[in-house]
Amino acid sequence: MNRRSILRTTAALALGTLVAVTTTGPAAAAPLVGGAAAASTRGALATAVGHSHPQVLSVGGAGVYRIGASLAALTAAGRIDWTAPGCDGVVHTGVTGSWAGVLLLAFRDGRLVEVGTATAPPQSPAGAQVGMSFAELEAIYGARGSLIHNDAGDAEAYLVRVGSRVELFTGHPIRPGVGYFQVGPANFVERNFRQGAAC
Numbered sequence: 001m002n003r004r005s006i007l008r009t010t011a012a013l014a015l016g017t018l019v020a021v022t023t024t025g026p027a028a029a030a031p032l033v034g035g036a037a038a039a040s041t042r043g044a045l046a047t048a049v050g051h052s053h054p055q056v057l058s059v060g061g062a063g064v065y066r067i068g069a070s071l072a073a074l075t076a077a078g079r080i081d082w083t084a085p086g087c088d089g090v091v092h093t094g095v096t097g098s099w100a101g102v103l104l105l106a107f108r109d110g111r112l113v114e115v116g117t118a119t120a121p122p123q124s125p126a127g128a129q130v131g132m133s134f135a136e137l138e139a140i141y142g143a144r145g146s147l148i149h150n151d152a153g154d155a156e157a158y159l160v161r162v163g164s165r166v167e168l169f170t171g172h173p174i175r176p177g178v179g180y181f182q183v184g185p186a187n188f189v190e191r192n193f194r195q196g197a198a199c
Contacts, residue, residue: 057103057122059165059183061115065095065105067165067184069112080105086197106188114189116182124160124167124181133177134158137169151194159190166190 061067064079071091074080081094089109094100102122106114123129126140134147137158145160145167158178160167166186170193172179182189 055121055123056125057115057117057181057183058125059162059167061112061183062103062122063099065099065103065112065115067112067115071107071110071112074112106184108188112184114182114184116180118180122181126160128167128169128178128181130169130178130181132169134169137178148194150196152196155193157193161186168193 056062059067061069064074064077071080071093079096081096081100084092086092086106090113091107093105093107095103095105102117102119104116104118105112106116118130120129120131128137128140134156137145138147141158141160145158147156148159149156156171158169164186165184166189168182168189169178170180170182171177
């Protein structure tokens, strides 16, 4: 399967999951304000996407997909589904198990540098997730986050710094608000957003 087919398939799966989440009713669609959802809301979201994995994606990663993890080790353990080589030593991958169809990974020189999702859940430790507006993120993070623009001035995102790592919430291609949530080192995740891919 070529990279374009992989990306189309991944996008279709992600959008299909988003539709399921946003159409499950008021309880599942209610914005998460103040940092955490009620247990019943988390349960409804987990049921909507059919996954029983942990609900949190942090700057450390998610589950076994920890920032800095080895691509070779994760592949040997059966945790990587497909790979799409990029440039400058970057490889994009899908995952297996309960995170399949939920997480997309990027490895640079064989080490995990980005974990991203276009679905909800997972959510950040503060309760932010795909589908929220940038105003809702501001209500959650306050002074810890900020709305930023890329260097070309044609895209905006919400950025939260945690040491040398970031949570980055980028826009959705067809509606207002967050369409993708990614975490990793600022020198990879934030730089790629601001400057674009290196090649």
